[in-house]
Structure formats: structure tokens, C-alpha cells
Amino acid sequence: ADGSFVPAVVIGTGYGAAVAALRLGEAGVETLMIEMGRQWDSPGADGNVFPNMLRPDERSTWFKSRTEAPLGSFLWLDVVNRDITPYAGVLDRVNFDQMSVYVGRGVGGGSLVNGGMAVVPKRAYFEEVLPQVDAAEMYDRYFPRANATLRVNHIDKGWFEETEWYKFARVSRDQAGKAGLGTTFVPNVYDWDHMRREAAGQAPKSALATEVIYGNNHGKMTLDKTYLAAALGTGKVTIKTLHKVGAIRQQRDGSYVLTIEEIDPYGKRVATKEISCTYLFLGAGSLGSTELLLRARETGALPELSGEVGAGWGPNGNIMTARANHIWNPTGSKQSSIPALGIDDWNNPTAPVFAEIAPMPAGLETWVSLYLAITKNPERGTFVYDKATGRMSLRWTRDQNKPAVDAAKSLFDRINKANSTVYRYDLFGPRLKNFADDFCYHPLGGLVLGKATDHYGRVSGYKNLYVTDGSLIPGSIGVNPFVTITALAERNIERVIKQDVAAS
């Protein structure tokens, strides 16, 4: 190492990373967070920090020359995406062979780009997915702690019923009801009071101005406003941005050395450095943390890592689909970008589905009802390291998503039948396609709890090396995952600080 040593390093600034940093800082441990993306706090030429979805510019996308929006077409036309200058933008789409994964880049990780839906999983399913975790402790203690610190709040039901901005959700609810399906309100980290003031013209519009996947300029309680602000407030935590960790090795005294590349926002290398630490926490997300450990194992840098590193990955059963409504059933030209309702059919014994009713804020009437379905797909992928490129690839084939498509299809076929409606085939690329089965928002697994790590995220084979993010969850959790990632990180870091850090 070049002499720069810190007691604890946390890689990444997403949910798991932010929890670890806050609790380490509170425990008095000097902690450095290392984030490959930028800090999103200064406005661009248009006066805003983030661009909206209808006019994306370079800030929207992580180093591409064209945006890669999830809904890539309209009437099969490539009207959505834009040519841009490659830049350290906020949303990345990592394209593996047969699966693409959307992730956030910047201080706050996925919280910068996500829909803010803050859902505690059904307890029975949590127990099925993570049987080694004490569920009572999670539901009594760590889920409430996560919800409170993330500032999860609930929509005013009276306002929901009357506002034009949620007409799309009410239309979908009615149609689900005709098929005998129930819906549930979904809590969020978007400040619903702010949204009401947006609607009343009393606050600057964000959710009501098509902002979400490329960042929200107002209203959303992203991690930089919650966990990370509190972490910095301890005075013990600092963050380095535009710093990407490429390699991890261990020195004879047991400390870890990170090789880091610093870039400018246009991708030009500024410096290559090494930082060493005693405690190392991996919070780079399912893709980021898994790649770092796979590389360490396959290059021989950390040879004792388990064969489980890279295994147990899944897209949380994510399938997107859209229905075409009748001309007399408009969904509204005004749509909030923040979802408020989910169709809850998770207790269906053959095809469990939890489908968020997603907006399609196009600024004009589309008659589209859009959904992100979370299904229970038992298929799992495996990450493998490609020595030639030094990158990891994902062993996951399109047909592995068939159980997920089948489950989504059985639910939406019911809704279509009950309403005499059909699917939209024009939104997911240039070919006829009614189910988007080739991308996901919820990558989970790769460093599964109790397999690649012990039951608290301690990496097997190494001391003082920890996983703290979504890679611990084995591929599925049945709801939008960030509350679970946060709560699990809270549980693990409490144990680690008590037993490993405070003790030393």
C-alpha cells in the first residue's frame, strides 16, 4: 500500500453500504466509503441536478453513447432513447449475454434511481428464503429500524382517490378487481406530502414531472438524505467519489489492500491508488460485490474464498408487461412517476405474483396499463470470471425466465379476460413482445448468506471481510428488495460491531 490506511473501508454507497457506514461511524470507527459514481448535488446547465425521463441527457446514463431506457419503443418506434456523450451518469444498464441489469451509480446507489417502493416481505416467504435468520428478531426490530431510518411514509388514501395523478392506478385497480384480484397500498420513501404540494402548485414538481429512473430533483428521501447524511454526521465517515475498486488482496498482517482507479466525470483516468484497511465491507451491490470476490478468487488474490462465490443469483422474478385499455378507459396524460399500488396475488398456490402498478408518464394519453411483476421463479444464475477480459459473465439463459413469464401471464390473462382487453406488444423493442423477460431492476444474490458467508455476512475463509448488500439474498424475496437489504444489513452489522470490531 502507498501508506494510506483507514481502519474500515466500505465499498459502495447503496443500502447495505450506508447501513454499515452509519453504524461503524456511531461506534467510533474511522470509515472510508468508496463509490465509483459521482456525488449528485450540483445542478447542470438547466438548473437541475437530474434530467427527467422525457429529455434524458448525459447525466442519465453510466458511460454509454445512447440511453438504454427499459421501455425502449412506442408503437415499435425507437422514439424513447437519445444519443448522449459518455459520462458518469446515474443509471447503468449492465448487459450480460441473456439478461440486463439496471443499477444506480452515485452516492446513494440504487436509491437515486429507484421507485422508492418500500415493502416488507411476507413473513412466511422471508422464512422460506432465509431460514437461518431469526424472523422474529427481523420483524420486531430490524424491519422497523430500517423503515424509520429510511423515512418510509404512506400515501393519504383520500388524496389517492381524488387526484388525477393516480387515475392510472385506480383504473388498474378496478380492472384487477373485475378479475377477483386485490390490491394493496405500497409505502414509499418519496415524501407524499411533498407530492401533494407538487399537485397543488406549492412545491417544485419531481414525481409529477416524469422524474424517477434518472433521479428525482425533489421529494425522494434518497440515502444521501437519510443513512448517509447520518453517517457523515458522526464525523467518522468520509466518502470518495468517482473511485472504482478493481482488486482486493490481503497482506501478511491480515489487512486488506484495495486497488482503486479514480476518474473524472467523463471517464478520464485521474489516478490509480492503493488504500489499506483492517475491516473491509463489500456494499457494491449484487453485481459489484460478487465481481470483486470472484476476481479475487480466480486471480489467486484471495484463494481461500468458497466455491459458492458467484452462485445463487436471481432477478427477483422481475417481468414487465403492459395492457392496452379500451378507448373509454383512459389512464390519464398526468401520471405520477412513483407507484402507489400493487396487485397482491402472492398467496396464489400455483403462480404467486406481486405486481406493482407502474406509471407510464408520457405526458399524453396512451391507454397503457404498465406493470412490474415480481414472481417466484426457482431458477438461479451463476456468475463466472472470464480471465481473458477480467470481467464476470452471467450464466443465465432466457428460458430460465419461463416460470416467471408463465406466472405473470396467468395473472394478466385473467385481467385481460375479465376486461376484454389485450396486451401491448410495441413497448419492449422492435419485435412483437408482450413480456419483458430480458432485464431486471432487482438483482439479488451471488454471495449468498450462509453459503459464501456465515450467517452474518462474514466472508468464509477470511477474517474481517464482510458482505453487506443485496448479494446476500438468494435471488428472490417476493417484493421490492431495498427494505429487506437494509434490515438484513442492520442485523448483521450490529452483530459484527459487537463481536468483531468492538472486541478488537
Ligand code: FDA
Ligand atoms: P446498490 O446497487 O444500491 O449500491 C451499490 C453501489 O456500489 C452503487 O452506488 C455502485 O455505483 C457502487 N459500486 C459498485 N461497484 C463498485 C466498485 N467496484 N467500486 C466502487 N463502487 C462500486 N427496490 C425497491 O425496494 N423498491 C423500488 O421501488 C425499486 N425500484 C427500482 C427501480 C430501478 C430503476 C432500479 C434500477 C432498481 C430498483 N429497485 C427498487 C432495486 C433497489 O434499488 C436495489 O435492490 C438496491 O439499490 C440494492 O442495494 P445494494 O445495497 O445491494 O446496492
